Amino acid sequence: MAERPVARRERRAVGQGAGGDDDARDRRRVGAGHRTRPRHRILHRRAAGARRARGPARADRDGRELRPPAALPPAARDGAGDGRDAPRQGRAVRRRKGRRGGQRAAGARHAAARRHADPARCLPPSARRCGVLPVHLWPGLPGQAPDPRPPRPDRKARRRRDDQPAPGVGLQNHTAAVIEPLVALMARLRDPEIGCPWDVAQNFATIAPYTIEEAYEVAQAIADGDMAELKDELGDLLLQVVFHARIAEEAGLFALPDVVAAIVDKMVRRHPHVFAEATPDADAISQELTWESLKAQEKRRDGALDGVALALPALLRADKLQRRAARTGFDWPDAGGARAKIVEELAEFDAAATPEHRTEEAGDLLFAAVNYLRKHEIDPEAALRAANAKFERRFRAMEASAGDAFAGLDLDAKEALWASAKADERT
Incomplete structure (x- = not known):
């Protein structure tokens, strides 16, 4: 009961802001764990009264008030005053540590929200209760500035070998980067000052024959089954596409991205059974009719x-x-009518009297032959290409068998060589 008057005198001294004499200071140091609690309560009340007098204060993103040290009472400032403020210095250290801990907790909430794609998870508890979503937490939302921080690397990707592609990495990630060197190369070739004179002089019409030629070389590589050659020929054909797109870009017509966007849109429109709710057809032939x-x-x-x-x-x-005419119903009911037409055109060709008439009938004969092949679902272009390749193989075999004497052989000897080359292919 003797300690109570000492505590009251100490509270009166603190409330008056006086330093007190040496004896009072010594008494405060004795039993500080019990006697400093009233002092801290008084300091807290004085600081709260000063805050109410100043009005609302600025708050940080976690809802804590931010006040400069000068706005606090002298006894509540960090490091201010004489020895009687030593207990307050320890409280300030704890407050700073607590603030840093709150910042670490906020950073953990932000990371968890990014992982789970839940904006509310990155909010402090007070903001979650109010339903507030600060803008700075999601910079990637529409109408906001992009996040300046680089994306975190995939830990699994770091552990992969360099020659193993990451799962899901495909055209959407690498096509633009892969084709960019070819686009830059074509821009350099077409540069009027430092480019190639031949490339600069070309236009749509002059390079069109090369485009057709490269397409046929692709087809030839496919027919031969040569995948290394196919890779090279596809590159040549891709160069033609970039060439045309570059000429168009220089003329202000379109550019390569426009070409890609146009074909993507077209394929989506013409595949409603894949990209929409349409029902696919029963087979490929019916699907082709739907396409047309x-x-x-x-x-x-x-x-x-x-x-x-x-x-x-x-x-x-x-x-x-x-095929276009057949869709309207103008077609033979079966292959027999197309075959009879070939016989008819052959007779007319034989009856032609002038070279002009014979040329015309020859065209009709070829057209009838194409029609007959169409009725049998045979591609005339591919069939003739295969026939050309077969003739070339057999003729080269004849030349190899006869050697230098081949040109001097009579027709019967050459026919025998032809029959031998034909038999060798069939065995």
Whole structure:
């Protein structure tokens, strides 16, 4: 009971802001664990009263008040005053440590929210209760600035070998980077000052024959089954696409990204059974008819034969013209009618009297032959290409068998060599 008056005198001294004499200071140091609690309560009340007098204060992102040290009472400032403020210095250290701990906790909440894609998880408990979503927590939302921090690397990707692609890494990640060197190369070749004079002089019309040639070389590599050659020929064909796109970009017409976007949009539109709710057809032939129907809806034409390119090879264009006409019902009911037409055109060819007439009938004969092959679902272009390759193989075998004497042999000897080369292929 003797200690109570000492505590009251100490509270009166603190409330008056006086330093007190040496004896009072010594008494405060004795039993500080019990006698400093009233002092801290008084300091807290004085600081709270000063805050109420100043009005609302600025708060940090976690809802804590931010006040400069000068705004606090002298006895509540960190490191201010004489020896009687020593207990307050320890409280300030604890407050700073607590603030750093709160910042670490906020950073952990932000990381958890990024991992789980839940904006509310990154909020402090007070903000979660209020339903507030600070803008700075999600810089990637629409209308906000992008996050300046680099994305965290994939730990599993760091452990992979360099020659093993990451799962899911495909065209969407690497196509642009892969084709960029080719685009830059073409821009350099077409540069009027430092480029190649031949490349600079080209236009759409002059390089079109090379485009067709490269397409046929791709087809040849496929027919030969040579995958290394196919890789090279596909590169040559891709160069033609980039070449045309570069010429168009220089003319202000379109660029390579426009070409890619156009074909992507077209493929999505014409595959509603894949990218929409349409039901796929029963087989590939029916699906092809659906494709042609969608194509006709997109491109309004005056007639059934509109849109068949004039630059197509003659046999291929004849086949496409006949297929377009067959969709309207203008077709033989079976292959017998097409075969009879070949016999008819052959007779007319034999009866032709002038070279011009004979040339015309020859064209009709070839057109009838294409029609007959179409009825049997045979590609005339591919069939003729295969026939050319077969003739080339057999003729080279004849030359190899006869050697230098081949040119001097009579027709019967050459026929015998042909029959031998033919038999060798079949065995």
